[in-house]
Amino acid sequence: MNAKTFIKKYTMVIALVVVFIFFSLWTEGRLLYPQNLSNLLIQNAYVLVLACGMLMCILTGGNIDLSVGSTVCLIGAIAAQMLTKHNMNPIVVILLCLIFACLIGMWQGFWIGYIHIPPFICTLAGMFLFRGFGRAILDSKTISIPQSDGTVGKKFLDIFASYIEVPGIDTKEVKWSAFVLGIIIAAALIVITVLNRIKKAKKGYKQISAVSQFAKIIVIDILVLAYTWKIAHYKGIPVMAIWVLAIVFIYAFITSKTAFGRYFYAVGGNEKATKLSGIDTKKVYFLAYTSMSLLAGLSGLLVAARVGSVNGDTGNSFEMDAIGSCFIGGASAYGGSGTVGGVVVGAILLGVINQGMSIKGLDNNWQYVVKGAVLLIAVIFDVVSNKKTGKAG
Amino acid sequence: MAEFILEMKNITKEFPGVKALDNVNLQVRPGEIHALVGENGAGKSTLMNVLSGTYPFGSYTGDIVYNGDVCQFKTLHDSEEKGIVIIHQELALIPELSIGENMFLGNERKGRFGIDWDRTYHEAGEHMKQVGLKEEATTLIKDIGTGKQQLVEIAKALSKNVKLLILDEPTSSLNEEDSRMLLDLLLGFKKDGMTSIIISHKLNEISYVADKITVLRDGSTIETIDNEAHNIDEARIIRGMVGRELSDRYPAREHNVSDKIGMEVKNWSVHHPIYDEKKVVDNVSFNVHRGEIVGFSGLQGAGRTELAMSIFGRSYGTNISGELKIDGKDKNLRNVRDAIEAGLAYVTEDRKGNGLILEQSIAQNTTMARLEKVCNRGIVDVNKENAVAEDYKEKLRTKTPSVQQAVGNLSGGNQQKVLLAKWMFADPEVLILDEPTRGIDVGAKYEIYCIMNDLVAQGKSVIMISSEMPELLGMCDRIYVMNEGRMVAEMPASEATQEKIMSAILQSDKK
Numbered sequence: 001m002n003a004k005t006f007i008k009k010y011t012m013v014i015a016l017v018v019v020f021i022f023f024s025l026w027t028e029g030r031l032l033y034p035q036n037l038s039n040l041l042i043q044n045a046y047v048l049v050l051a052c053g054m055l056m057c058i059l060t061g062g063n064i065d066l067s068v069g070s071t072v073c074l075i076g077a078i079a080a081q082m083l084t085k086h087n088m089n090p091i092v093v094i095l096l097c098l099i100f101a102c103l104i105g106m107w108q109g110f111w112i113g114y115i116h117i118p119p120f121i122c123t124l125a126g127m128f129l130f131r132g133f134g135r136a137i138l139d140s141k142t143i144s145i146p147q148s149d150g151t152v153g154k155k156f157l158d159i160f161a162s163y164i165e166v167p168g169i170d171t172k173e174v175k176w177s178a179f180v181l182g183i184i185i186a187a188a189l190i191v192i193t194v195l196n197r198i199k200k201a202k203k204g205y206k207q208i209s210a211v212s213q214f215a216k217i218i219v220i221d222i223l224v225l226a227y228t229w230k231i232a233h234y235k236g237i238p239v240m241a242i243w244v245l246a247i248v249f250i251y252a253f254i255t256s257k258t259a260f261g262r263y264f265y266a267v268g269g270n271e272k273a274t275k276l277s278g279i280d281t282k283k284v285y286f287l288a289y290t291s292m293s294l295l296a297g298l299s300g301l302l303v304a305a306r307v308g309s310v311n312g313d314t315g316n317s318f319e320m321d322a323i324g325s326c327f328i329g330g331a332s333a334y335g336g337s338g339t340v341g342g343v344v345v346g347a348i349l350l351g352v353i354n355q356g357m358s359i360k361g362l363d364n365n366w367q368y369v370v371k372g373a374v375l376l377i378a379v380i381f382d383v384v385s386n387k388k389t390g391k392a393g
Numbered sequence: 394m395a396e397f398i399l400e401m402k403n404i405t406k407e408f409p410g411v412k413a414l415d416n417v418n419l420q421v422r423p424g425e426i427h428a429l430v431g432e433n434g435a436g437k438s439t440l441m442n443v444l445s446g447t448y449p450f451g452s453y454t455g456d457i458v459y460n461g462d463v464c465q466f467k468t469l470h471d472s473e474e475k476g477i478v479i480i481h482q483e484l485a486l487i488p489e490l491s492i493g494e495n496m497f498l499g500n501e502r503k504g505r506f507g508i509d510w511d512r513t514y515h516e517a518g519e520h521m522k523q524v525g526l527k528e529e530a531t532t533l534i535k536d537i538g539t540g541k542q543q544l545v546e547i548a549k550a551l552s553k554n555v556k557l558l559i560l561d562e563p564t565s566s567l568n569e570e571d572s573r574m575l576l577d578l579l580l581g582f583k584k585d586g587m588t589s590i591i592i593s594h595k596l597n598e599i600s601y602v603a604d605k606i607t608v609l610r611d612g613s614t615i616e617t618i619d620n621e622a623h624n625i626d627e628a629r630i631i632r633g634m635v636g637r638e639l640s641d642r643y644p645a646r647e648h649n650v651s652d653k654i655g656m657e658v659k660n661w662s663v664h665h666p667i668y669d670e671k672k673v674v675d676n677v678s679f680n681v682h683r684g685e686i687v688g689f690s691g692l693q694g695a696g697r698t699e700l701a702m703s704i705f706g707r708s709y710g711t712n713i714s715g716e717l718k719i720d721g722k723d724k725n726l727r728n729v730r731d732a733i734e735a736g737l738a739y740v741t742e743d744r745k746g747n748g749l750i751l752e753q754s755i756a757q758n759t760t761m762a763r764l765e766k767v768c769n770r771g772i773v774d775v776n777k778e779n780a781v782a783e784d785y786k787e788k789l790r791t792k793t794p795s796v797q798q799a800v801g802n803l804s805g806g807n808q809q810k811v812l813l814a815k816w817m818f819a820d821p822e823v824l825i826l827d828e829p830t831r832g833i834d835v836g837a838k839y840e841i842y843c844i845m846n847d848l849v850a851q852g853k854s855v856i857m858i859s860s861e862m863p864e865l866l867g868m869c870d871r872i873y874v875m876n877e878g879r880m881v882a883e884m885p886a887s888e889a890t891q892e893k894i895m896s897a898i899l900q901s902d903k904k
Contacts, residue, residue, distance in 0.1 A: 200776065203776065205776045205779070205780070206779075257772050257773060258768075258771050258772050258773060259764045259765065259768045259771055259772075259773055260771060262757070262764060262773060265750075265753065265757075266750055266753070266761060269750030269751070269752055269753050270746075270747075270749065270750040270751070272746060272747045273741075273746075273747050273748050273749055273750055273761075274750070274761070275708070275729065276705075276708060276729060276739065276741060276747055276748070277729070277733075277761045277762040277815075278706070278728070278729040278730040278732070278733045278762055279729075279730075279761075280728075280730070336750070336752055336753075337752065
């Protein structure tokens, strides 16, 4: 791989590194404080979760879901009311909320997939509908989830917003369990890669060069170790990180490894050809929007737990963050291409910019300006570099 | 007047990694029809794009001398100003606009306030008369057929005061009747003194209209053949194109038709998906034996594609009725998945629109119709998938550096092979091939024919829909003729001739 193709392939990763270094220097290293690094993940958990779902929609042909911010609000409102007014068991609350989110998704997926309502319009309608329902349920008030010990609210918060503590190895100063987890992940990555290469060698399949593959793994390992080392010096592993990692992992697996995931790329690439290959394209749309709302529901729970309260503006413009992450992460605005890995990089890039600017105490308004500029630059770069290689129409 | 209206001298054009044109020379006399032939990728379209300014001056080397002047075209507009107009293979018309609006798009007839619509439609009508197009100038493009759309393109060229008309594969999507009309139109223009350059794969047409034939091969000029007498031997042209004598255009095959019937269709009727009172396929019955190639002949719009698609899991039309038997068993195929599982495959005529996902790799396209065959509990085994694609690449001799290559980067012939590979991988018993050789060169056609022969040798049934009669006569065991949704004739290929097929169509028209 020469320098040019390397830069092309890892443009956004390089951009992330540059932006990260820039903000680390600009904030005089404050961005690197364990607390800030830990918050970077927690505060952007909702973007990462939503962006995974949004990617599925975008893959089907650049279709977006505008209603996710409102769904976050609605589900958050339902959860908050169940926990405060009805004192319901948090597990039951979570299950009911997710089932309800799923129903919202099926509602939208039905109109979009089977009745061919344009997604933009259908989800715009959803954006109004669910925001309205959410506010009605909240009765235009801010509802706080009770945090005192023994309440159902506290149990709910523990499920999403607490930190893992393993008695015995964790001390007050250092949560060793986080670093141990880092070591386990790092080792697992190496073992999986080696096993994969052995399997390939046995069957005589083509291998990609060992140097570049292991170089990549080692870089990732170092990052994992450094990050877990840092958060070990704060409060340890946030439970929210596990939720997010699980979602990212599941969606990465679906899109890259399964036949089901392949269908999303196929529909976005050429819907007619996909249909004539015996794939149920209506179902693909249906499931894309169902999964999106399900994740929006989960996101609503995560946000409710992190903030500790829900109001009528919860989730406002979350859809834009998710859409922005996807396009910054290299998903095609016409569908058919994009990866979960790219989207994660896009989301973190946005997150680092946000975090860096808040640490520096910059006005919220400027954060919007910077976000807009980054999105535009990323997409321009994508279009121009594709044109050079003759890919874009 | 100069001896040549156009001289292209030592044109060389390079793309990253390939020399598309290498010292190409072309000389066109005023008032002649000059044909440009060559296999796909020989550089015909590139040469014409250089001439029209699509590839601007400076991106190539060599001289273009037009009417005695050395020209440096930087844009399409520069060349059009001099009266050079190119009509591309893929028509550049906007379906939602009217004929008149399309004709003057970018060249609007302006009045004092905005567009002068009366003048627009009046002038459009005049030009339409010149090309013999009997439609209203206010008719929308989407409401007229491809043949008429091609005429609109020509009328549009006339509106630009064309002196040198370049047509890139003008008849590739037309049926024989429309093609003949178009060619006669060109001959008419020639009488009026217009010069044309025509690019085509159809050698019989070239022999009919062209005065001079320039052969390109691998980016170089091979020769310019004289055809003033319009009687050139097609084999003579082919020899120039492929650099060898292609003695048999159709590979030999042992005709081993089995007694067993592979697929049988009885009283099949299909209605138009939008205008559901209109019958597109009307009470059609046919069968195909195992080990047999059956041809479907007919004009464009005869309902052959619609018949095939409606059989293939109801992917076209409404109110479909009739009986379908595969291997003697009644089948009710409700969707494409059912059809694939019943052992049916339909290889579309529109490989880019309906067949392939251009930005995806050869490997991914190959397995698309039967992805489960390379899956393990829903997880794609990429290694197995690549091995399968590699296997078909070898078998079908697809020219590509790797099966990871995006299909969009392949030439038409190789794309067609990937499409065939996709459906061969689905392992059907009955294959319906819709215009399998459209727009691909002689060499690739021959290879596709060989693949078809292999398939029937394995005892499979093949249905071939084609608008090129010689191909049907050369390849099939039996030929059905359709016209306006009805089956009008059936004949063994050994007794069939082009005249017989045409007369079957014409006679059914009179009824």
